[in-house]
Amino acid sequence: MKKIFSVLLAAFTMILFTACGGSAEKSSAPEEKAEAPADKILVAYFSCTGHTKTAALEVAEILHADVMEIVPAEPYTPADLYYQEENCRANVEQKDSSARPAIKNKIDNPAQYKAIVIAFPIWWGAEPRIIDTFVESYDLRGKTIVPVCTSGGSDIMTAVKNLQGMCKGANVTDGKRLGIISKDEVKAWLETLKL
Numbered sequence: 001m002k003k004i005f006s007v008l009l010a011a012f013t014m015i016l017f018t019a020c021g022g023s024a025e026k027s028s029a030p031e032e033k034a035e036a037p038a039d040k041i042l043v044a045y046f047s048c049t050g051h052t053k054t055a056a057l058e059v060a061e062i063l064h065a066d067v068m069e070i071v072p073a074e075p076y077t078p079a080d081l082y083y084q085e086e087n088c089r090a091n092v093e094q095k096d097s098s099a100r101p102a103i104k105n106k107i108d109n110p111a112q113y114k115a116i117v118i119a120f121p122i123w124w125g126a127e128p129r130i131i132d133t134f135v136e137s138y139d140l141r142g143k144t145i146v147p148v149c150t151s152g153g154s155d156i157m158t159a160v161k162n163l164q165g166m167c168k169g170a171n172v173t174d175g176k177r178l179g180i181i182s183k184d185e186v187k188a189w190l191e192t193l194k195l
């Protein structure tokens with residue numbers, strides 16, 4: 001009886017082993033796929049009136065990068081952006097350092113990107129709070145983050161400093177104000193980053 005039981009147990013173990021693939025080579029295949037190298041560049045832009053979008057698309061063309069628009073869950077209306085009105089939505093958000101306006105969409109497979117160019121308009125001297133939402137939505141450790149902006153005249157320095165504080169473990173490069181320099185100048189600057 002004991003012998004019959006042992007034979008049955010051995011047969012059952014063999015069937016189970018065969019059904020599950022059995023070889024170490026086969027079972028490791030999905031893991032190899034998940035560890036594909038992060039070798040691509042993404043240009044992610046937020047733009048309400050089109051200036052930053054134009055600049056971002058130029059950068060993406062130069063870098064042969066993927067493009068993603070950062071889409072607010074609640075779109076900004078002209079009244080929201082009318083910053084001459086003290087309590088318009090954009091002003092209220094900028095005055096509140098904890099404001100994190102929701103984003104409708106996500107990066108498709110963030111692991112595939114080694115570098116992310118983040119393009120935004122300057123609002124009250126800094127990045128719009130939705131950019132803070134964006135960078136806090138991902139694990140950016142080990143990635144290169146390139147801030148670029150458009151503005152009516154303000155520089156990008158404060159936004160770069162803020163992003164350096166938020167993107168822990170990422171390499172946040174110097175930023176650039178776009179829309180005021182030629183495509184060749186944008187290209188020359190991007191080359192210095194060696195992405």
Ligand SMILES: Cc1cc2nc3c(=O)[nH]c(=O)nc-3n(C[C@H](O)[C@H](O)[C@H](O)COP(=O)(O)O)c2cc1C
Nearest residue numbers: 047048049050051052121122124125151152153154
């Ligand atoms: C709420 C708000 C605040 C702004 N604050 C500044 C500012 O502090 N300095 C500046 O130079 N431009 C400022 N601007 C102008 C925008 O940065 C500029 O028009 C930008 O190019 C708009 O980009 P977009 O067309 O991609 O939305 C502000 C615009 C808005 C709507």
